[in-house]
Amino acid sequence: MQKVFINKLKDFVGQEVTLQGWLFNKRSSGKIRFVILRDGTGYVQCVFFKGNVSEEIFELADKIGQESSIIVTGKVKEDSRQVGGVEIDATGLIVIQDAKDYPITPKEHGPEFLLDNRHLWLRSKRQVAIMRIRHRIIKAIRDFFDERDFVLMDPPILTPNAVEGTSTLFETPYFDLGNAYLTQSGQLYAEAGAMAHGKVYTFGPTFRAEKSKTKRHLTEFWMCEPEVAFADLNDDMDLAESMLEYIVQTVLRERAEELKILERDTTKLEKVVRPFPRISYDEAVEILHKNGVNFEWGNDFGAPDESVIVQQFDRPVMVHRYPAEVKAFYMKRDPENPKVALAVDVLAPEGYGEIIGGSQREDSLDELLSRIKEHNLPQEVFEWYLDLRRYGTVPHAGFGIGLERTVSWICGLDHLREAIPFPRMIYRNTP
Amino acid sequence: MQKVFINKLKDFVGQEVTLQGWLFNKRSSGKIRFVILRDGTGYVQCVFFKGNVSEEIFELADKIGQESSIIVTGKVKEDSRQVGGVEIDATGLIVIQDAKDYPITPKEHGPEFLLDNRHLWLRSKRQVAIMRIRHRIIKAIRDFFDERDFVLMDPPILTPNAVEGTSTLFETPYFDLGNAYLTQSGQLYAEAGAMAHGKVYTFGPTFRAEKSKTKRHLTEFWMCEPEVAFADLNDDMDLAESMLEYIVQTVLRERAEELKILERDTTKLEKVVRPFPRISYDEAVEILHKNGVNFEWGNDFGAPDESVIVQQFDRPVMVHRYPAEVKAFYMKRDPENPKVALAVDVLAPEGYGEIIGGSQREDSLDELLSRIKEHNLPQEVFEWYLDLRRYGTVPHAGFGIGLERTVSWICGLDHLREAIPFPRMIYRNTP
Numbered sequence: 001m002q003k004v005f006i007n008k009l010k011d012f013v014g015q016e017v018t019l020q021g022w023l024f025n026k027r028s029s030g031k032i033r034f035v036i037l038r039d040g041t042g043y044v045q046c047v048f049f050k051g052n053v054s055e056e057i058f059e060l061a062d063k064i065g066q067e068s069s070i071i072v073t074g075k076v077k078e079d080s081r082q083v084g085g086v087e088i089d090a091t092g093l094i095v096i097q098d099a100k101d102y103p104i105t106p107k108e109h110g111p112e113f114l115l116d117n118r119h120l121w122l123r124s125k126r127q128v129a130i131m132r133i134r135h136r137i138i139k140a141i142r143d144f145f146d147e148r149d150f151v152l153m154d155p156p157i158l159t160p161n162a163v164e165g166t167s168t169l170f171e172t173p174y175f176d177l178g179n180a181y182l183t184q185s186g187q188l189y190a191e192a193g194a195m196a197h198g199k200v201y202t203f204g205p206t207f208r209a210e211k212s213k214t215k216r217h218l219t220e221f222w223m224c225e226p227e228v229a230f231a232d233l234n235d236d237m238d239l240a241e242s243m244l245e246y247i248v249q250t251v252l253r254e255r256a257e258e259l260k261i262l263e264r265d266t267t268k269l270e271k272v273v274r275p276f277p278r279i280s281y282d283e284a285v286e287i288l289h290k291n292g293v294n295f296e297w298g299n300d301f302g303a304p305d306e307s308v309i310v311q312q313f314d315r316p317v318m319v320h321r322y323p324a325e326v327k328a329f330y331m332k333r334d335p336e337n338p339k340v341a342l343a344v345d346v347l348a349p350e351g352y353g354e355i356i357g358g359s360q361r362e363d364s365l366d367e368l369l370s371r372i373k374e375h376n377l378p379q380e381v382f383e384w385y386l387d388l389r390r391y392g393t394v395p396h397a398g399f400g401i402g403l404e405r406t407v408s409w410i411c412g413l414d415h416l417r418e419a420i421p422f423p424r425m426i427y428r429n430t431p
Numbered sequence: 432m433q434k435v436f437i438n439k440l441k442d443f444v445g446q447e448v449t450l451q452g453w454l455f456n457k458r459s460s461g462k463i464r465f466v467i468l469r470d471g472t473g474y475v476q477c478v479f480f481k482g483n484v485s486e487e488i489f490e491l492a493d494k495i496g497q498e499s500s501i502i503v504t505g506k507v508k509e510d511s512r513q514v515g516g517v518e519i520d521a522t523g524l525i526v527i528q529d530a531k532d533y534p535i536t537p538k539e540h541g542p543e544f545l546l547d548n549r550h551l552w553l554r555s556k557r558q559v560a561i562m563r564i565r566h567r568i569i570k571a572i573r574d575f576f577d578e579r580d581f582v583l584m585d586p587p588i589l590t591p592n593a594v595e596g597t598s599t600l601f602e603t604p605y606f607d608l609g610n611a612y613l614t615q616s617g618q619l620y621a622e623a624g625a626m627a628h629g630k631v632y633t634f635g636p637t638f639r640a641e642k643s644k645t646k647r648h649l650t651e652f653w654m655c656e657p658e659v660a661f662a663d664l665n666d667d668m669d670l671a672e673s674m675l676e677y678i679v680q681t682v683l684r685e686r687a688e689e690l691k692i693l694e695r696d697t698t699k700l701e702k703v704v705r706p707f708p709r710i711s712y713d714e715a716v717e718i719l720h721k722n723g724v725n726f727e728w729g730n731d732f733g734a735p736d737e738s739v740i741v742q743q744f745d746r747p748v749m750v751h752r753y754p755a756e757v758k759a760f761y762m763k764r765d766p767e768n769p770k771v772a773l774a775v776d777v778l779a780p781e782g783y784g785e786i787i788g789g790s791q792r793e794d795s796l797d798e799l800l801s802r803i804k805e806h807n808l809p810q811e812v813f814e815w816y817l818d819l820r821r822y823g824t825v826p827h828a829g830f831g832i833g834l835e836r837t838v839s840w841i842c843g844l845d846h847l848r849e850a851i852p853f854p855r856m857i858y859r860n861t862p
Contacts, residue, residue, distance in 0.1 A: 003661075005629070007580070020661045021629070022823045040629025040660065041580060069823040099822040119623040119815045120822060128627055135583040142573070149438070149472060152566040156853040157588070157613075157636050158601075158651055160861050170589075172601040172613065175642070180860045182588075182603065182613075189853060192550040196559055198436070198452070198471025204636060205588050211606070220589055229471065230434075230451045384550045384862035391530040391551060392453045392500040422587040422620060429611045430591050431815035 001073055006042035009086045012076045019044070019088065022123070023068045023099075025106070026061070033061035035090070037072055043125075046072045046088040057093045066105070067123065069096035111417070118422055119431050129258035130418055133251060134407045138203075140250040141224050141401070144243050145201045150226060153193035153200045155186025161381040168208045170219075182207035185400060188330070188385050190227035191361060194396055195388055201226040211426055215415040216303065216353065218404060220424040227398035233342040233360045236397035237318050240346055240356050241276050243401070244316055248272040251410055264412045268350060271314045278318045281340065284309050300326040301345075306353040313349065320344040329371040330385075331359040344399070352409035358399020365389035432504055437473035440517045443507045450475065450519065453554070454499045454530075456537070457492070464492035466521070468503055474556075477503045477519040488524045497536070498554065500527035542848070549853055550862050560689035561849055564682060565838045569634075571681040572655050572832070575674050576632045581657060584624035584631045586617030592812040599639045601650075613638035616831060619761070619816050621658035622792060625827055626819055632657040642857055646846040647734065647784065649835055651855040658829035664773040664791045667828035668749050671777055671787050672707050674832070675747055679703040682841055695843045699781060702745045709749045712771065715740050731757040732776075737784040744780065751775040760802040762790040775830070783840035789830020796820035 004017040021039030028034070031050040036043055048061045064070065073092035078085060103117055104124065114121045121127055145152075158172070158180040174180035186202035193200035203224040210217055226239065248269050252259070259266055279287075288295040291308050295301075300322075301309070310317055321340040324333055331341040346356035362368045368389055372379050379386075407419035417423040422431065435448040452470030459465070462481040467474055479492045495501065504523035509516060534548055535555065545552045552558055576583075589603070589611040605611035617633035624631035634655040641648055657670065679700050683690070690697055710718075719726040722739050731753075732740070741748055752771040755764055762772040777787035793799045799820055803810050810817075838850035848854040853862065 005580070020825070022626070040582070040625075040627065067823040069825045097824050102822050117815075117818075119620075119818060122623060122627040131584065131624075131628070132582060138583060139573070139577060142570070146570060149436070151471070151562060152569060153562065153852050154636070154653060156651060156855055156860075157638075158855050158860050170603040170605075170611075172603045174601075174860050175640075175857050177858070177860055180601075189550075192553060193562075193852065194471075195453070196471065196553040197562070205585070207588075209606075220587060222585060384548075387548075387550060391533050392498040393528050394451070394500045421584050421624065424587055424589050426606050427608070429587075429589050429605050429608055 006037070006039050006044045006084065008041075009044060009076050009084060013078050013086065014076065016073065016075050016091070017088075019046075019072045019074075021070065023064055023066060023070055024125075025066070026064075028062055033058060035061055035070075035072070035093075037070065037088075038123075040128075042084055044084060044086060044088055045082055046074060046090045048090045048093070052089070053091060053093070060093055060095060061090075063098075064095055065099045065102060067099040067102040067120075069099070070094065071096065111415075115417065115423070115428060116431070122421065125261055127418070129261040130407070130411050130413070131421065132258050133255045133262075133411055134403075134419065136251055136255050137247055137407055137410065138222075138403065140247045141243065141403075142203065144246045145199075145224075145226060148199065150199040150201045151193070151197040153190060153197070153202055154204055155183060155189035155202045157183050157205065159183045168210045170207050170209045184208055185223065186225050187227065187398065187400065190225050190398060191385070191388055191396065194227040194229045194398070195392065195394070198229050199226070213426060214303075215417075216405065218416050218420065218423055218425060221416075221420065222403035223400045224403065225398060225400040227396060229394050229396045231360075231397040232395055233320060233344060233397060236358050236360060236399055237278060237320065237344055240318070240344070240358060240399055240401075241274050244276075244346065244356075245272060245274050247406070248410060259411075262411050264410075268314075269410065272316065276316050276318055276346075277313050278320060280321045281319055281323065282321070284319045287312055298323045298325060303353055306347050307351045310347045310349050310351065310353070315349060316355075317347045317349075318344050319347060327359070329375040329377060330361050330368070332362045333367070342397075346399075348405070348409040350409070350412075352405065354402075355405045355409060356399050356401045358397065360395065360397040363389060363393045363395050365393065437468070437470050437475045437515065439472075440475060440507050440515060444509050444517065445507065447504065447506050447522070448519075450477075450503045450505075452501065454495055454497060454501055455556075456497070457495075459493050464489060466492055466501075466503070466524075468501065468519075469554075471559075473515055475515060475517065475519055476513055477505060477521045479521045479524070483520070484522060484524070491524055491526060492521075494529070495526055496530045496533060498530040498533040498551075500530070501525065502527065542846075546848065546854070546859060547862070553852065556692055558849065560692040561838070561842050561844070562852065563689050564686045564693075564842055565834075565850065567682055567686050568678055568838055568841065569653075569834065571678045572674065572834075573634065575677045576630075576655075576657060579630065581630040581632045582624070582628040584621060584628070584633055585635055586614060586620035586633045588614050588636065590614045592809075599641045601638050601640045615639055616654065617656050618658065618829065618831065621656050621829060622816070622819055622827065625658040625660045625829070626823065626825070629660050630657070644857060645734075646848075647836065649847050649851065649854055649856060652847075652851065653834035654831045655834065656829060656831040658827065660825050660827045662791075662828040663826055664751060664775060664828060667789050667791060667830055668709060668751065668775055671749070671775070671789060671830055671832075672705050672747075675707075675777065675787075676703060676705050678837070679841060690842075693842050695841075699745075700841065703747065703780075707747050707749055707777075708744050709751060711752045712750055712754065713752070715750045718743055729754045729756060734784055737778050738782050741778050741780050741782065741784070746780060747786075748778045748780075749775050750778060758790070760806040760808060761792050761799070763793045764798070773828075777830075779836070779840040781840070781843075783836065785833075786836045786840060787830050787832045789828065791826065791828040794820060794824045794826050796824065
């Protein structure tokens with residue numbers, strides 16, 4: 001008998017097949033036992049008719065518990081009412097293991113219980129859908145850059161220096177070399193890569209030991225960071241915009257079923273097409289004031305401020321030219337107004353807030369040296385980075401897109417903890 | 432004037448274009464100045480004829496230093512003698528920055544000096560070629576699994592437990608939860624994923640705080656780990672074999688130019704086609720004895736042993752069924768001989784040794800509990816992992832492929848330090 005995956009059943013209508021998987025759900029109705037089988041590629045209803053199978057199998061189909069591992073044999077029947085358009089007229093059932101008392105039942109469970117059982121929770125229909133969308137987003141991001149001749153440059157995770165401030169660093173003893181820190185961003189390394197390859201991107205885990213308990217923070221999250229030589233802030237915004245459109249439209253097309261499982265309002269996502277609105281920080285502040293928000297020029301936007309701004313638009317908003325004071329030392333000042341940095345944040349709609357942060361980088365050695373002094377950073381650990389301005393410096397720009405925030409937005413999740421297989425938060429590093 | 436990348440110049444023969452990049456090399460010959468420009472997508476010779484350009488530009492083309500950032504304007508001319516088949520009849524030259532005393536000259540440098548300047552060394556022709564091949568290998572691995580319906584499951588980096596022994600762990604304080612460890616392998620998490628999705632793979636950085644100074648060890652390296660439900664050791668070997676063939680043949684086809692730059696003997700790689708030889712550990716020991724190696728049954732193979740074994744074959748060798756004693760607790764014993772584990776190592780030819788390690792996993796709860804006791808492992812940290820055997824356990828298998836070892840083999844490198852952008856070793860965590 002041929003072993004078949006559920007997502008290929010349509011090609012086997014009328015044939016006898018063997019399916020291997022887990023009992024997702026079951027119900028009984030007189031002379032019929034329904035077993036919903038899942039195998040990772042999909043779900044299919046297997047129907048056991050009394051008389052068609054032995055008394056023993058008929059009883060077994062009723063007795064075995066949720067998440068039992070089973071092998072079902074049967075004939076593939078077309079049935080347009082079923083998900084996937086087929087069901088199985090079952091003739092055989094082998095139980096590999098009858099699972100007793102599976103902890104996650106179809107009833108409601110609290111988030112802490114589910115997180116404690118994340119290794120099992122991942123099997124639920126909703127979590128399976130989210131992970132399949134996460135995977136497709138990752139692939140879309142990589143495809144986007146690969147198709148445009150970007151070279152992937154994996155930055156180091158263990159680093160001797162901090163990029164985004166020293167207060168949120170995880171550190172580990174490193175042999176006889178003192179401490180090493182877990183990277184907060186691969187950007188500085190991406191810049192070295194851009195000088196070698198012209199266009200590069202990084203894609204890997206990054207870490208922030210932030211004592212934030214919000215639903216928008218993980219201590220460990222994945223980030224993709226493209227960096228482009230001979231690019232300015234406008235090029236950077238063009239790139240971010242094209243990439244986001246590409247990601248969202250790809251997921252809409254190729255993960256429609258999963259978005260349906262999540263009950264995502266896809267009309268909101270369909271609007272994510274270029275051009276996105278581009279407003280300056282000054283204009284964003286004006287919007288806040290017009291909407292009665294008490295906000296002082298020079299501050300960074302908080303989540304409630306971002307909400308007010310994005311409510312004005314039906315697609316992601318690019319806010320550029322932030323006060324230099326609130327931005328990182330490596331961002332280039334606007335030559336037309338040195339009070340602002342050539343930075344851009346992309347805010348996702350529907351209250352999801354910042355998913356991308358980018359900038360044109362300071363390409364002048366002297367300016368960069370001044371910034372390092374102003375920020376009281378230790379120059380010696382940045383000597384290698386300064387070399388990029390000593391030897392063939394060029395205008396360049398890039399950004400970082402937070403993967404879990406993007407997954408969360410596209411899936412319409414309430415909390416980042418569902419956007420990554422095994423979330424790490426201030427109060428959790430298990431399982 | 433249209434800005435063009437070097438790898439697209441062939442489409443612009445006869446046209447005036449603008450190129451942006453860095454001065455890779457130069458030479459003078461009477462009334463001609465040759466400037467080799469690189470822009471990350473390739474290299475092109477720009478020819479400045481005295482009289483065709485101003486005296487100032489003619490002098491400039493001679494004066495500026497290696498790695499100066501420049502913009503060259505000129506006409507694209509077909510020239511089959513040149514790499515890429517074109518050269519530039521230059522009409523303009525703008526120097527963004529004249530780089531003085533670039534540290535890495537065409538002469539020989541020692542490895543420590545080059546590693547200290549890794550951020551610049553990455554610009555050299557050889558390093559650019561290696562990184563382009565690394566990228567293509569990563570893409571080939573991902574494509575291979577994506578095309579086969581595997582779901583990507585990023586495992587956590589910060590973990591509460593050790594997989595490959597506790598002596599080689601990096602650790603970091605984790606808020607109020609004690610210490611967290613940097614992952615040595617995502618496998619246990621991949622197993623949870625396989626029970627949810629059937630077929631999964633991980634791909635991320637892993638860490639071993641090994642005090643090894645060999646050319647085959649990095650403290651931080653990338654690993655891809657597929658895991659398949661309802662698979663046994665033979666399926667595992669089939670998968671590893673197909674994947675390696677796919678990777679090598681893809682790189683041969685799509686990175687031929689880069690392999691040429693590295694002077695790689697590609698005839699050796701062309702032989703990497705299925706089927707690969709599969710020999711048992713016992714047979715491998717026999718080979719060692721026949722070749723006069725003093726080797727005792729029960730030990731693990733060292734690098735010199737691996738060399739003798741692979742010398743017998745012209746393609747990767749799969750050695751299976753190792754003494755259970757030298758293998759990890761989670762590997763399933765061979766029912767036909769409980770002294771050996773259903774493990775497989777894939778050894779690369781030409782002395783590159785182990786690049787893949789895999790096994791069928793122990794799927795029996797009772798057996799796994801015994802193994803955990805035998806290995807003196809703390810059962811409580813593995814409770815979640817044991818749950819995978821409590822709730823719908825199935826036979827399953829997987830493997831891990833070390834990215835840098837694979838890159839090193841395919842590129843023909845002497846040392847892993849060239850196979851990753853910013854290598855981390857016992858004595859180095861900079862730049």
